[in-house]
Amino acid sequence: MLKAEQISFRYTHNxxxxxxxxxxAIEAGEVVGLxxxxxxxxxxxxxxxxxxxxxxxxxxxxxGAPLPKSGYCPVQLIFQHPELAINPRWRMKRVLEEAFxxxxxxxxxxxxxxxxxxxWPHELSGGELQRFAVARALGPATRYVIADEMTTxxxxxxxxxxxxxxLDHVRRRKLGLLVVSHDAAxxxxxxxxxxxxxxx
Amino acid sequence: xxxxxxxxxTFAMYEAxxxxxxxxxxxxxxxxxxxxxxxxxxGASGSGKSLLAHAVLGILPSNASAxxxxxxxxxxxxxxxxxxxxxxxxxxxxxxxxxxxxxxxxGRQVRRAAQLSGASSPVEAQRRxxxxxxxxxxDARLYPFQLSGGMARRVLVxxxxxxxxxxxxxxxxxxxxxxxxxxxxxxxxxxxxxxGRAVLLITHDVGAALTVADRxxxxxxxxxxxxxxxxxFQGDGAALRHPYTRALWRALPxxxxxxxxxxxxxxxDLPAGCLFAPRCPLATAECRAARPELRPVxxxxxxxxxxxx
Numbered sequence: 001m002l003k004a005e006q007i008s009f010r011y012t013h014n015x016x017x018x019x020x021x022x023x024x025a026i027e028a029g030e031v032v033g034l035x036x037x038x039x040x041x042x043x044x045x046x047x048x049x050x051x052x053x054x055x056x057x058x059x060x061x062x063x064g065a066p067l068p069k070s071g072y073c074p075v076q077l078i079f080q081h082p083e084l085a086i087n088p089r090w091r092m093k094r095v096l097e098e099a100f101x102x103x104x105x106x107x108x109x110x111x112x113x114x115x116x117x118x119x120w121p122h123e124l125s126g127g128e129l130q131r132f133a134v135a136r137a138l139g140p141a142t143r144y145v146i147a148d149e150m151t152t153x154x155x156x157x158x159x160x161x162x163x164x165x166x167l168d169h170v171r172r173r174k175l176g177l178l179v180v181s182h183d184a185a186x187x188x189x190x191x192x193x194x195x196x197x198x199x200x
Numbered sequence: 201x202x203x204x205x206x207x208x209x210t211f212a213m214y215e216a217x218x219x220x221x222x223x224x225x226x227x228x229x230x231x232x233x234x235x236x237x238x239x240x241x242x243g244a245s246g247s248g249k250s251l252l253a254h255a256v257l258g259i260l261p262s263n264a265s266a267x268x269x270x271x272x273x274x275x276x277x278x279x280x281x282x283x284x285x286x287x288x289x290x291x292x293x294x295x296x297x298x299x300x301x302x303x304x305x306x307g308r309q310v311r312r313a314a315q316l317s318g319a320s321s322p323v324e325a326q327r328r329x330x331x332x333x334x335x336x337x338x339d340a341r342l343y344p345f346q347l348s349g350g351m352a353r354r355v356l357v358x359x360x361x362x363x364x365x366x367x368x369x370x371x372x373x374x375x376x377x378x379x380x381x382x383x384x385x386x387x388x389x390x391x392x393x394x395x396g397r398a399v400l401l402i403t404h405d406v407g408a409a410l411t412v413a414d415r416x417x418x419x420x421x422x423x424x425x426x427x428x429x430x431x432x433f434q435g436d437g438a439a440l441r442h443p444y445t446r447a448l449w450r451a452l453p454x455x456x457x458x459x460x461x462x463x464x465x466x467x468x469d470l471p472a473g474c475l476f477a478p479r480c481p482l483a484t485a486e487c488r489a490a491r492p493e494l495r496p497v498x499x500x501x502x503x504x505x506x507x508x509x
């Protein structure tokens with residue numbers, strides 16, 4: 001279980017609180033939706049759950065233990081804008097294989113074509129780049145995935161395709177999934193439970 | 201108001217050294233938008249939506265060449281005319297405040313847009329447009345980076361609506377915004393059309409376009425595959441004309457959430473026949489042999505030989 005207990009966070013000392021005493025838990029195999037207006041700290045919470053940011057107070061635990069401080073993180077975060085999550089000076093093959101070599105089957109499922117591996121990030125569209133970001137996040141050591149507006153910038157067809165692949169992995173490998181989105185229809189389609197963040 | 205006929209755009213690109221290669225990201229693009237109408241332009245990234253906007257405004261990069269015709273108010277749109285009309289008769293609502301001058305207060309930028317479009321009193325025009333869009337007088341003194349997401353949208357709409365432009369092109373005006381701001385921005389687009397202007401709403405978000413548009417033009421790999429009245433997007437999509445449009449409709453989470461296998465072809469590797477044939481459930485040898493024409497079908501247009509007229 002991925003658990004956040006009494007998380008509080010603000011970016012600067014004396015700055016406004018972004019999160020205040022937020023607790024949530026995601027079980028393995030569970031798909032939870034997170035929905036709240038802009039500025040309520042959804043993205044910040046995602047970064048804390050995946051170990052990108054340390055909470056000011058409270059703790060994040062995975063099956064009772066803190067997240068590992070080094071190596072591949074079992075909680076993987078996928079961002080809204082893949083172009084900002086990918087090194088622009090690396091060819092896509094290096095981007096893809098940074099942490100592990102994804103299976104040919106995963107690349108085929110995501111529709112990643114062999115020719116794309118030789119390209120630079122700026123030569124691919126947002127939808128094509130996001131497939132790489134998803135492939136990188138579905139490594140063998142992944143137990144939980146945080147998808148922060150993962151398909152907001154994509155057309156409906158690419159959106160449905162990427163979610164099919166992710167949901168298939170979630171089911172087969174009993175991964176936990178947190179879906180952060182503004183799209184009520186999307187959350188309704190994907191999630192068994194939807195939580196919101198309170199106004200501070 | 202605006203007619204685009206068989207537009208194609210070719211880029212000359214240099215590869216390693218001086219080896220040159222030409223790519224054609226837009227070929228066979230057609231559309232019409234009338235005064236008082238809001239036309240939604242939808243398609244995946246790489247379908248040519250933004251390039252269309254740049255072609256109409258005449259702001260393509262210098263290594264691009266365009267063929268085909270663009271008509272504005274019954275006259276051919278030449279580069280000289282584009283330069284004369286840009287910002288006056290034809291205005292752009294860009295994607296983000298990244299398109300504003302970061303070092304100029306937003307009030308001054310709106311006044312400059314008013315002046316360019318021939319307003320007699322730019323100061324008064326800016327004051328009125330801020331009032332119309334719920335911006336406070338003191339907001340005029342802010343710099344672009346100080347605007348919240350919602351305020352930024354209102355300033356960007358102001359820059360285009362402050363003048364008398366009769367054609368407004370909005371290029372992805374609602375990217376990743378929260379639902380209230382999206383709804384407000386779309387409402388503003390609708391109001392501009394209801395004042396008698398022609399509005400092109402370019403977006404990847406089918407659901408957003410459907411809430412305010414009169415008709416929808418669907419782009420695929422740089423070509424117009426269908427133009428349909430909004431009312432045809434309902435139920436199982438049986439009223440739609442092109443198999444790609446039906447696939448997009450079915451892919452929405454509120455519908456079947458089913459995707460179509462395969463990917464849009466890239467401009468350097470286009471199939472010889474119908475651009476959609478490699479992914480089309482209806483494709484035949486005839487489809488793979490030649491590009492189909494865009495033809496009138498049941499009150500809309502479709503580029504498919506299998507659809508019944």
